[in-house]
Amino acid sequence: MTLVSTGELVAAAAARGGGVAAFNVITLEHAEAIAHAAEISQTPLIFQISQNAVSFHGGKVVPIAAAAGAVARLADVPIALHLDHVTEDGLVAEAAEAGFSSLMYDGGPLPYRENVERTSRARSAAQAAGLWVEAELGYVGGKPDAPRGAHEPGVRTDPDEARRFVDETGVDALAVAVGSSHAMTSRSAVLDIPLIERLRARLSVPLVLHGSSGVPAETLRAAVAAGISKVNIGTALNVAMTGAVRRVLAGDPRLVDPRTYLAKARDEITATVLDLLSVVSAGTAGSTGSTGSTGSGNSGNSGGSR
Template identity: 45%
Template sequence: MSLVTTKGMLLDARKRGYAVGAFNANNLEMAQGIVMAAEKENAPVIVQVSQGGAEHGGLEEMAAIIRSLAAKASVPVALHLDHGVDFVYNIRCLRAGFTSLMYDGSKLEFAENVRITREVVKAAHAVGVPVEAELGRVPKDPTGITLEDLKEYMTKPEEAVAFVEQTNVDSLAIAVGNMHKMKIKEAKIDIERIKAIRERVAVPLVLHGASGVPDEAVVAAIQAGICKINVHTQLNKSFTEGIHEVFNADPKTVDVRKYLGKAREALMEEVRAKIRLFGASGKAPGVPEVPVEPEAYIQQDIVE
């Protein structure tokens, strides 16, 4: 199965009431583990590469790895840019063959976020690639963040409506109490806010920072309207725990394949668990394939 865009995946998730897992990969083994997990669960999957991940592994190199895995996969696989913070980097990813982009202008004033997002959308849609944007602010470091801070950061439903209308984005990442880089599940998610935004906004909604969200809150968020869930920190934890297991068993081990093989297996099992939690297991057969072609992309009623 060839690489596909996220458009069909997310519309199908919205229609059938589940969420597609979007998992960050920083190297070959992480990307392999993610795709292997999706195949075992027969689920659509989004393999994400952040700007930091691309700088570590190489933008073109990471794109080539994931495209190669997708070509051999038995389930739909999309290659997504996670948190592209400028216009130029989004275009670089477009040229590298990414099938989904994210422009994150959440730190900007509303008007400036709209302006740049609109430009990214215009360029991506010209070649059939969907775009995710972010409104509100999801803190990237939970240290020192108070509940009052989080309330101030949260996405306002009325602003979400205006933002989507003015940018024509395909999906919207919202701030509802979620935070990045949380190592324990303590995030307090505003489910009613998700419902309020879902009632007003037609595009699929995205939840970032899911590693710190309790499982019951994840399920409630999906029921409220979340269609894509990002996971990164938890994958890093599982991956490195696999390495520690090999080292602790025999600190003299020098075969790097033993470390990375165990790490890949641990990550794969973590991804499988997340896919099941998101309700995506077994959903691959019903997902419409939307290739990177403008003519196919502009069909707005793919699954509606």
């Protein structure tokens, strides 16, 4: 299966009033496990590689992007490749050549005007290279250097300001702050569903939910029904992976072959992805199975009516 574009998958999800799941890839095992779940369920999804993951791999984006891209191409279900939480202009410039169809520029922690200026610059460079562009307005907490929490005053995305932001930057999708938080290891986040509905009604581009690992299943279903089209998930996979490794090593202190514990870790990631796909993509499996182009830049802009 040829890699598809993120814009295609998000636009298709928005058009049917559903969501597409985007899973963080840190290692080859992540990509293999996520793709296996996609094939089992016949559900299109997105591989996303964050700037932090690139830093983990020595600051070199091409090796991990090439590995994830190869896994996606060999899968029998459409998979897109997305570069997430970018703040470095140099990484924006490398994205298209590394095989990504899209990127998310993260100006969420910045003051409004600076966010507009930096996002607009990144958007111009990315779209000139044919990339679909996601941005963030409001502040989704939970990062290691987070100065604010997800429920503090002033962090939620304002619908009127969001409309102005999209008009000024020309981005293809918007990540919104509605109560979720990055890096949550328990599913206890409380989302503002009415705010999601107001944002959906006000904006002409698809909405993205970051920090979805911490959202209870029923709340996540409600968020998609209210207007979230792309659902980002990372920490839940790492919880599954790390738990499996710990259990295997604890069971055999003499074990030194990483294939033994990584195989179990991969299986646990697959099970976690399958569970989350059943929440995010229920009733939508295979609906974009015929897509195959890698084309890209602006197909996400059709997500406004839901």
